[in-house]
Amino acid sequence: MDGPDERLQGSGRGSDPERVDFQLSFFATEAEQIAQIDQRAETEQVSAFSFSEADWRAALASGSGFANGKERIAAYYAEHHSAKERTAFLKQEYGTGGQSWTFQDGSNGFLDYDARGIKLRSYPKGQEQRLKWSEVEKRIHVLIATGQYRDEAEQTVPTEGEILREKLAERGIVNGQLVDPEKLDSDPFIRQVVADAEATKETVSA
Incomplete structure (x- = not known):
């Protein structure tokens, strides 16, 4: 009759292949987890990187690329x-794309735009920083308000809106109002503008 010692020897763990496979699987999973942790730490380090204010000021003051x-x-x-x-206007104006970029220290990289915002990315270091569109809007607002968005040479060149307003003023429309009624009969362009304005009012009130 078998004794208790023989039954214990029969249930030894050292020779169980399933147990060995489980241990190997466990260690492999643990190694993968460590690799994932290292990767996350590296990603967090990259995302925590910040470019200088001068770099961002130059990037945002460069326009949309169009x-x-x-x-x-x-x-x-x-x-x-x-x-x-x-914010919505800027997102649409920039669209999706990008361009190569030279930083203030002379190094190179990229300036990218997408639905999430604007991203500066250095090369070959791979350091990057993204601004959401709401943050881009605030920074551009400050640049414009403080006169840092357009340099002196650019400020002497009228914008498309300024050119249009000047042309309208020459033809008798100032701030959306017809200031020279006589031109309504003599200028087909003025008649069309007034007709379009009236149609717009009717659409809004409908």
Whole structure:
């Protein structure tokens, strides 16, 4: 008759292949977890990096990357829209894309735009920082208010909105009002503008 010692020997753990596989699987998973932790730490370190205010000021003051984009932005801010409206406008004006970029210290990188905001990215270090569109709006607002958005040479060049307002004033429309009624009969352009304005009022009131 078998004794208790023999039963214990039969249930030894050292020779159980399933147990060995489990241990190997456990250690592999632990190694993966450590790798993930290291990766997260590296990501957090990159995301915590901040470029200088001078770098961001230069990037935001460069415009949207499209022709006359900077002038359109300045003109839109001059129209006294709300912060929410300005944020939506900037997101649409910049769109999705980017360009190569030279930082203040002479190093190179990229300036990217997408639905989440604007991102500065250094190369080859890979350091990056993103500003949400609401943050971009606030910074551009400050640059415009303090006269840092357009330099002196750019300020002497009228924006598209300023050119349009000048042309309208020459033809008798100032601040959306017809100041020279006689031109209503003699100028087809004025008649069309007045007709469009009336149609817009009817649409809004409907």
